[in-house]
Amino acid sequence: MQEKFDILVAKCGKSIGLKGEIHLNIYSDFLDIFTRGNIFRCGDLMLTLESFNVHKNSAKFSEINDIESAKMLNSHNLYSSKTLTEKYCNLGENEFFWFDIIGLKIYDGDLLLGEVAEIERIVGVDYLVVNVDRDLLDSGASSNFGDFGNSSVGVSSKNSKKKPKQKIFLIPYIERYIIKTDLKNKRILTQDTLGILEES
Known part of the structure; x- marks a missing residue:
């Protein structure tokens, strides 16, 4: 089975010069993924990286050799594979790939809030985009779990009657809200995130 190239690493920008060089808007934290010879998918094209200028965030692909071809890639996303990402991107302690976090369950205390659908980076901060748990939507937090003002979640009773809309x-994937990312049990333990949901 052919491996999927569905890990977003960059978006192609404007062409540079006459030989097909392209400016990249980088989404990956690991520039080693842009190693010469690596393969990427851009739309229906499979592209081989010929060179990468780390100072200009510009790339030259073997298959793109003129300005017109380069212009056709403008605004198209560039994808790597999971295998190549794991090979070239060395994680530090308490660091995780986005594709490992997507699909994890979000808990605030013992309360299941939902599941991570995707991750967005906004002004340098990663945000978990969470699909709210359907049971929570159908019943409302207060009807299932009583007065949260007296619980370890830390949400005041003033807000506990609100039903997620x-x-x-x-x-935000920051220490203020994230207690632990538990890949083994496929969940993320958080604090004060029910309040974010109720105020959304």
């Missing part, structure tokens, strides 16, 4: 909400 949105199917999606955002959680």
